[in-house]
Amino acid sequence: MSNGLDASTMTHELSNTGTNAFTFAQVPWTARAVGDDDTNSHPSFVGGKLEQAFFHNNRLGFLSGDNVSMSQAAQFFNMYHTSAQTVTDADPIDLKATSTKPVALHSVLPSTQGLVLFSANQQFLMGSNDGILTPSKTVIRAIANYEMDTVIDPVDTGTTINFISKTPSYTRVFAMVTRGENENPSVADIGRVVNEWVPATVDTMIASAQNQFVAFSGQSTRYIYFFRSYVEGKDIQLQTWFNWLAPGNVQTIATDSDEFFAVTKQGTQLTLSKASLSQSPDDAIIVNNDGQRLNPCIDLYATASSVTFDTTGEFSKCFIPYTDATYLTPVIIIKGTTAQGQFIESGFTISPERVVESGNTYFKVPFKNLTSVASDVIVGYKYDFDVILPKTYYKVDDDMKLSDFTANLTIARMKFAVGLSGVMGFKLKSKGIRQGKKEYTGDGSTTVFQWINDDINYIDDDQIKVKLDNVVTTAFTVDRTGALPKITFSSAPGNNVKILIYLDEWYSLNPVIKADNYLANDIAISDHTIFTLPIHQKTDNFTLRLFNDSPFPVSLNSMMWEGIYSPRFYRRT
Numbered sequence: 001m002s003n004g005l006d007a008s009t010m011t012h013e014l015s016n017t018g019t020n021a022f023t024f025a026q027v028p029w030t031a032r033a034v035g036d037d038d039t040n041s042h043p044s045f046v047g048g049k050l051e052q053a054f055f056h057n058n059r060l061g062f063l064s065g066d067n068v069s070m071s072q073a074a075q076f077f078n079m080y081h082t083s084a085q086t087v088t089d090a091d092p093i094d095l096k097a098t099s100t101k102p103v104a105l106h107s108v109l110p111s112t113q114g115l116v117l118f119s120a121n122q123q124f125l126m127g128s129n130d131g132i133l134t135p136s137k138t139v140i141r142a143i144a145n146y147e148m149d150t151v152i153d154p155v156d157t158g159t160t161i162n163f164i165s166k167t168p169s170y171t172r173v174f175a176m177v178t179r180g181e182n183e184n185p186s187v188a189d190i191g192r193v194v195n196e197w198v199p200a201t202v203d204t205m206i207a208s209a210q211n212q213f214v215a216f217s218g219q220s221t222r223y224i225y226f227f228r229s230y231v232e233g234k235d236i237q238l239q240t241w242f243n244w245l246a247p248g249n250v251q252t253i254a255t256d257s258d259e260f261f262a263v264t265k266q267g268t269q270l271t272l273s274k275a276s277l278s279q280s281p282d283d284a285i286i287v288n289n290d291g292q293r294l295n296p297c298i299d300l301y302a303t304a305s306s307v308t309f310d311t312t313g314e315f316s317k318c319f320i321p322y323t324d325a326t327y328l329t330p331v332i333i334i335k336g337t338t339a340q341g342q343f344i345e346s347g348f349t350i351s352p353e354r355v356v357e358s359g360n361t362y363f364k365v366p367f368k369n370l371t372s373v374a375s376d377v378i379v380g381y382k383y384d385f386d387v388i389l390p391k392t393y394y395k396v397d398d399d400m401k402l403s404d405f406t407a408n409l410t411i412a413r414m415k416f417a418v419g420l421s422g423v424m425g426f427k428l429k430s431k432g433i434r435q436g437k438k439e440y441t442g443d444g445s446t447t448v449f450q451w452i453n454d455d456i457n458y459i460d461d462d463q464i465k466v467k468l469d470n471v472v473t474t475a476f477t478v479d480r481t482g483a484l485p486k487i488t489f490s491s492a493p494g495n496n497v498k499i500l501i502y503l504d505e506w507y508s509l510n511p512v513i514k515a516d517n518y519l520a521n522d523i524a525i526s527d528h529t530i531f532t533l534p535i536h537q538k539t540d541n542f543t544l545r546l547f548n549d550s551p552f553p554v555s556l557n558s559m560m561w562e563g564i565y566s567p568r569f570y571r572r573t
Contacts, residue, residue: 002042003031003032004029004030004031004032005029005042005043005046005079007026007027007028007029008026010026010027010029010050011027011050011053011062012024012025012026012027013025013026013027027077028077029077029078029079030075030077030078030079030080031080032080033080033082034081034082034083034084035080035081035083035084036084039084039085040080040081040084042079043062043069043079043092043094044064044065044067044069044094044096045062045064045065045067045069048064048065048067049064049065050062050063050064051063051064051065051104051105051106052105052106052107052108052153054108054110054115055076056070056110056115056133057070057073057132057133058073058074059071059072059073059076059093059133060076060077061108061115063105063106063107063108063117064105065103065104065105066096066097066098066103066104066105066119067094067095067096067097067105068093068094068095068096068097068105068108068115068117068126068140069092069093069094070092070093070094070133071092072090072091072092073089073090074090075090078092079092080092087135087136088135089132089134089135089136090134091134091135092135093133093134093135093138095126095138095139095140096140097117097119097124097126097140097142098140099122099142101121101122103119103122104119104120104150105117105118105119105124106118106119106120106150106153107150107153107154109154109155109156109161110156111125111156111161111178112178113125113127113131113178113179114126114127114128114131114133115127116143116154116161116176116178117140118148118154118163119150120147120148120150121145121146121147121148122142122144122145122146123142123143123144123145123146123148123176123185124140124141124142124143125140125141125143125178125185126138126139126140127139143178143184143185144176144184144185144187146163146165146174146187147165148163148164148165148174149163149164149165149166149171151203152164152202152203152204152205153205154205155205155206155207155214156207156209157207157208157209157212157213157214157229158209158210158212159177159209159212159229159231160175160176160177161175161176161177161178162174162175162176162190162205162207162214162227163176164202164205164216166200167200168200169196169199169200170195170196170197170198170199170200171191171198171199171200171202171216172189172191172192173189173190173191173198173214173216173227174187174188174189174190174191175187175188175190190227190239191227191241193241194241197225197241198216198225199218199221201218201219201220201221202216202217202218202225203217203218203219204216204217204218204250204252204253206253206254206255207255208255208260208277210257210258211228211255211258211277212228212229212230212231213226213227213228213229214226214227214228215253215255215260217250217252217253217262218250219249219250219251219265220249221249221250222245222246222247222248222249222250222264223243223244223245223246223250224243224244224246224250224253224262225241225242225243226241226242226243226244227239227240227241228240228242242387245383245384246262246264246273246299247264247266247271247273247299247300247325247328247381247383248264248265248266248271248325249264249265250262250263250264251263251264251265251270255277258276258277258278259274259275259276259277260274260275260276260277261273261274261275262275266322266323266325267323268323269322269323271300271322273299273300276295285333285335285336285378286333286335286336287336292420292525292527294420294525294552294553296333296378296380296551296552297383297385297550297551297552297553297554298331298333298378298380298381298382298383298551299328299380299381299382299383300322300325300328300380300381301333301378301379301380302320302321302322302378302379302380303321303375303376303377303378303379304318304319304320304321304363304374304377304378304379305319305320305321306319306374307319307370307371307373307374307377308371309369309370309371313366314366314367315364315365315366315367315368316364316365316368316369316370316371317355317357317362317363317364318332318352318362318363318364318365318370318377318379319360319361319362320361320362320363320379321379323361324354324356324361325381326354326481327481328381328382328383329351329381329382329549330351330352330354330363330379330380330381330382331349331350331351331352331379331380331381331382331551332349332350332352332363332365332377332378332379332380333349333378333380333551334349334370334373334376334377334378335376335378336373336376349550349551350365351382352364352365363379380551382549382550382551383549384547384548384549385424385546385547385548385549385554386545386546386547387545387546387547387556388543388544388545389543389544389545389546389559391539391540391543392409392411392414392539392561393405393407393409393539394407394409394565404565404567406567407565407566407567408538408564408565408566408567409538409539409563409564409565409566410536410537410538410539410563410564411535411536411537411538411539411542411561411562411563412534412535412536412561412562412563412564413532413533413534413535413536413561413562413563414532414533414535414544414559414560414561414562415530415531415532415533415559415560415561415562416530416531416533416546416556416558416559417528417529417530417556417557417558417559417560418526418528418529418530418531418554418555418556418557419527419528419555419556419557420525420526420527420553420555421525421526421529421552421553421554421555421556422525422548422550422551422552422553422554423548423550423552424531424546424547424548424554425546425547425548426531426533426544426545426546426547427544427545427547428533428535428542428543428544428545429542429543429544429545430537430541430542431541431542436455436456436502436503437455437456437500437501437502437503438451438455438456438500438501438502439498439499439500439501440499440501441496441497441498441499442468442492442493442494442495442496442497442498442499443492443495444492444493444494444495445492446492446493447488447489447490447491447492448486448487448488448489449486449487449489449499449501450484450485450486451484451485451486451501452484456485456501456502456503461478461480463503464478464487464501464502464503465501465502465503466487466499466500466501466502467498467499467500467502468493468497468498468499468500469497469498470498470500475489475490475491476488476489476490477490487501525552535563539563
């Protein structure tokens with residue numbers, strides 16, 4: 001008869017013993033001091049598999065099968081009762097989650113009402129009426145019956161508990177709010193508004209209570225999906241879905257305070273990247289003449305590994321410290337301050353040419369010798385900031401929550417107030433308007449057709465449409481990695497076939513001015529700007545898009561509209 005736990009098969013302890021020094025060792029579990037297997041039995045997980053360990057109410061706990069086992073209070077490694085005759089409040093807790101369905105607990109999250117326990121088809125709450133867990137007061141009851149993924153653990157945002165359920169083609173995302181010991185929680189399908197948008201391939205879910213978001217990623221794509229909410233007291237001010245396109249396939253993600261981390265894979269190279277979730281003045285790379293401080297909005301930005309100057313060709317070679325991601329657009333920015341007496345090139349940005357030399361890639365900066373400021377040369381890649389704004393409707397209540405969808409609303413103009421921001425542009429999509437086209441005639445052998453950007457100025461590859469003899473086709477690919485954009489047909493259009501390449505979605509209202517070759521005292525940053533856009537269309541007749549591909553931030557504070565609102569309409573009876 002054993003009087004204790006086998007330390008070799010139990011959980012082990014990883015301890016930080018110094019800077020970058022750790023030890024991994026067995027835990028000194030307390031042996032049973034009194035009683036036997038009948039009067040002071042082993043915890044229920046003995047002989048089973050431990051699914052998860054947790055801390056709660058000053059106790060160490062374990063999930064195993066349908067059981068929850070917790071140590072003595074303040075004695076994390078003691079899983080046995082002090083007395084074989086009486087039960088004290090400090091003694092271990094060992095309970096079973098019972099249901100008409102098979103129960104296999106795999107996750108647990110603390111809440112203000114107690115411990116929320118998760119199985120594949122059911123959720124439970126473990127708690128007591130006074131909130132203190134003791135062997136005599138603690139109970140487990142079923143609170144919900146939602147199917148959920150058993151591989152990805154639920155997360156806590158501070159106001160909600162989020163978990164997912166997968167279908168063969170997409171992921172459903174739920175938000176649970178626990179209420180009281182004797183009340184069932186409220187559960188909402190928050191992914192319903194973007195149904196089938198989050199793919200079934202996501203394998204990681206994290207949350208940030210400080211920034212009120214949940215994020216999802218999968219190793220097969222470059223996308224990171226976010227759901228963010230803004231809550232004041234009990235009121236939800238805003239809820240939004242958005243995604244980031246990472247510079248490589250996302251292997252895993254994490255968050256710490258106001259910093260977001262991602263491990264991405266570019267070819268065979270793994271890169272750990274960090275993104276600041278707030279513009280921290282202490283970490284600012286650029287400070288302009290007005291004292292405005294900011295970090296560049298570019299991917300994989302890092303100090304150039306070396307900078308040399310070619311005196312013959314009169315250009316600087318800025319070598320990148322990582323394997324080049326050839327599918328991304330390179331950019332260079334010079335860090336520092338543009339204040340009086342400081343480095344004159346600070347804030348200078350350029351879209352360089354990439355060159356491969358002896359297997360090493362550098363970014364070429366013509367007619368500038370940057371060797372004296374090599375430590376200030378930041379290399380990276382551009383990314384597109386792109387937001388499609390929702391439809392605009394008149395709010396019919398004082399709380400600005402109820403919209404009139406049936407009225408006739410014509411928008412004359414829109415005004416956007418932005419905070420600390422660089423250059424940006426607005427594009428409009430109107431029904432029936434075609435913007436940009438290029439016509440060719442097939443010869444039966446040519447498969448590649450090029451055009452200049454001025455002919456068809458587009459943002460996304462999927463905006464390019466093609467017709468053959470006035471019939472829409474999708475048997476082509478779009479490529480803009482070279483000097484000119486082009487399409488390649490899977491098979492050559494026949495002789496004398498009319499080819500129409502066109503863009504029928506967006507036209508510019510306020511185009512982006514490229515952030516390139518700025519002087520030190522001319523960084524394109526403003527802390528307050530108003531953009532006024534002429535619209536003159538019914539609200540259901542257009543879609544508005546805000547975009548920016550410069551290395552400078554965008555901060556959209558508010559939007560106002562002017563127009564004609566008419567609630568009168570005829571209804572056929």
